[in-house]
Amino acid sequence: MRAKAFDTKVFKRILEYTKPYQWRFNGVIVFAVSLSVFAALRPYLLKQTVDGYLKTHDAKGLLFYVTIMGIVLLMEVFSQFYFVFWANWLGQDIVKDIRIKLFKHMLSFRMKYYDNAPVGQLVTRSVSDIEAIAKIFSQGLFMITSDLMKMGVVMIFMFYMNWKLTWIVIVAMPVLVFITRIFQRKMQLAFEEVRTQIANMNTFVQERVTGMKIVQLFNREAIEADKFSQINDKHNKAWIKTILYNSIFFPIADIISSLTLGIVVLYGGIKILNGDHFTTFGDLFSYTMFIGMLFNPLRQIADKFNEMQMGMIAANRVFDILDTKDQIQDTGIIEAPIFEGNIQFKRVHFSYIENEEIIKGINLEVKAGQTIAIVGATGAGKSTIINLLNRFYEISSGTICIDGKNINEYSLSSIRKQIAVVLQDVFLFADTILNNITLNNPNISREEVILAAKKIGVHEFIMSLPNGYDYNVKERGVMLSSGQRQLIAFLRAYVSNPSILILDEATSSIDTHSEELIQRATEKITMGRTSIVIAHRLATIVNANKIVVMDKGLIVEEGSHFELLNIEGGFYKNLYYSQFLVENNS
Template structure:
């Protein structure tokens, strides 16, 4: 990806953007035609004014004057119609293109590895998908075509001026180099300024998004004042970035206005003297040159302003394409469709690290037979959740292999593999939608009757029906309207209705009331029945009932066996863990 900071305009990036306009080429050419018509009709008006003054007003030709006034009115109406078509379809084209790019961006982001999101700011990604997209749309709606229309108008104006009076034209043209030079400096300065603006906008969005999401932690630890001070600092940088653009504008536009006023004065002075002296310059020509000089200089000022819009759009496009050009997806080269899996799982010498050179799993090997339930226990950071992530191919392993039914998971197509594995995470995520849609995830193959039946089977139908609206109850963002235990029950049901061949549970019950815990325990027993299940166990009841227990420490399987077998190992890791962590729980059972 080319660096937009290195030049005032990135041509290769612009060509890439223009490819998106190809499917709308009819509208594109229509907007271009409208831009030409807008320019021609705009230039026609002052020229017709010249003719009106010189041929009809001066000679007191009332009939001719009436005809030309009507003709000017017709030209004005045609100009208005052209302007309307130009503005509407230029904006339509811009919105259509950003719709396509946004869809492409979101589809691309859906394929990213979890590692990409681990290292990325959600606020910045939201800025890329929303605010930056609008800036790209403005390239077409307010930048490109407007600039082309203005440039065309300037060429036509300059041509008419030269044909009418080369002497007055030289006066007008003598001021142009000053404005052109100032415009060039302005464009370069604004490009750098707007790059800084977009960076500060992204930082501000990221900060606000994170603090609002984590407001409970902020208030629990009375960090309001600290976060306020941080926000003030970031907001100040945001303000300074924008003020820099304001400063450049406040310098450029007065200079351009002064040059325009000086030009009008020179035209009136010289043209008036030549008219009084009876030279070839007529009074109508002076009127035309006054208006046309404005039509020549005004687009220059507007082009600079629209170039700002174009530059902001190009900066935004650079950032968006930076994400589109990021290769961070799991390789999906598998050809085997995972259908009706038996559920035999085998980890063979699997090593993995989230960061290069920092392994969290070291040569892990174990087998799970079809229909078995294995419990994984160990201290925090032992690598339990990592096993879950690798089974679903959220991350690529460094070495070794993972097999299901004797076939490497890399040989299965990614979508079919994940469709046969259901996961209930400790941190349950619910969308701001109804309970029903959070359960089915809008899968049309899952009916409401199936959801009700599944809910009754695992014993949570009554709990759902006790909520206002039952299955149509909106849980709001991240399921904040439900308790942690209730959210986990919804996640259990979501996994159960998908009818997976392999089930993975992180069945934590911290901060869960006794009633919800009992429901979770019953749900666990029901959904693990008859299918291969891997459970990151937090409750003694689940551990006891497991067919096999894997005990992990520092990324290694240090012990394996049943609950009774492991308790017989004097000085064993599991026995010590049981005595410290689970003994008190057993006494309460």
């Protein structure tokens, strides 16, 4: 499908963002008009100077007109400065507004969207594509408008001065317009390919940098380098295509401009030498400037139009995300300041992919203050239950209730404020330990964090680090071990004072010392609140009030540790003893 040369719908939508800055938008247009008039006045004044004062050797008149030309030049410079500055200023304010709107919109997407959207592509949309939109105003719309105005004013002066010479110029212009139109279409398609290849490259680099450890562990450096080389080659070819089109177009445009100027000078010069008074030396002097002012903008409009098209292509990609309706429906009106912690799953069905159920009609009840553990093989649906409780995904059927009310009746923020989750793979931002714990919540003070850290036994560990709570853990917390990251996650959950606590495989891959600290922390933070523990190591959940055993999306057993061990041939019993034997043998 060939892209439109100019998408008016996208253009109108972009212009909607200029409304808060209408006075500046109008100011840019005013300066564009004044710039056009002052630019066209200079060649006209030059004609008057040559014909009226150089020819007659009038020094006073010559000085007067030169002074006028200097004043006009200053006014042109003044108009040019404010025109360029305000156009760029407007463009940057507009992309600032779009970037904020886009990021807020992306924050509301459900997890399913991020499961399918490449991270590198989203980064491209949020950063480089939005920057390209600014060029619509700084390099495209206003520059084209200014050039068209300048060409219009120049044509008026040219017809006023000498309509015969002007017709020679007019005849040559359609040729340049035709070539420019072809160039625009070719470049628009080439730029679309460039944007696609940039997004592909960003996605590839983002994934490989994030997963560099896997690349090196499995000795895939050469393979990944070869893949990158192929992607980079496609990106290179896309850019070379745009360079080729530019290399063909601009020399042709220069030749047409030079030939037109040559014909005007030759024709006018012959007429003057033959004593024909329909033109003057002043006309020829001014026309050498006028033709440049007429043809150069026409030639540059193609390049500026390409910048504008590139910005509109980028805008179209950004608007695709803004138009995506993939949010969790936040229609709940109940704001619960605190939950008692009673949870019920009633005949809940769910699938990530249509017709491939992960949760198959489960019924589950958790009473306030209880600690329940969910166990089962990988893919049984344990973590999915947590995702559904937090409303990261919408259930296919059934109901989930907290304190007797459907979770859809609560606002999303109300639910998530009352539920804290500690994941197996802890995500830390490139920031201080304190900010990673509070997540920049102004309602949580440093003193509260330190007191909480002492209560759950992690204060000493934090103070052993350089700068203590102000230690920067770098991107994804690479400066800390997995066990240390888990301790930070426990403290993060604890200071949020949740009504419901969820521990998702929180002790599955840590050292013995960290496990002891985490066990003490677990006992402290689960005390007096509803807790759900998803466990891989069964020895860590023997004291849970209830253990729920899942297999292939179904709850197959429920009960205490000892009750489940008494089920002859039971799923939990087999799982527990097989794990017990493995740990003893190791």
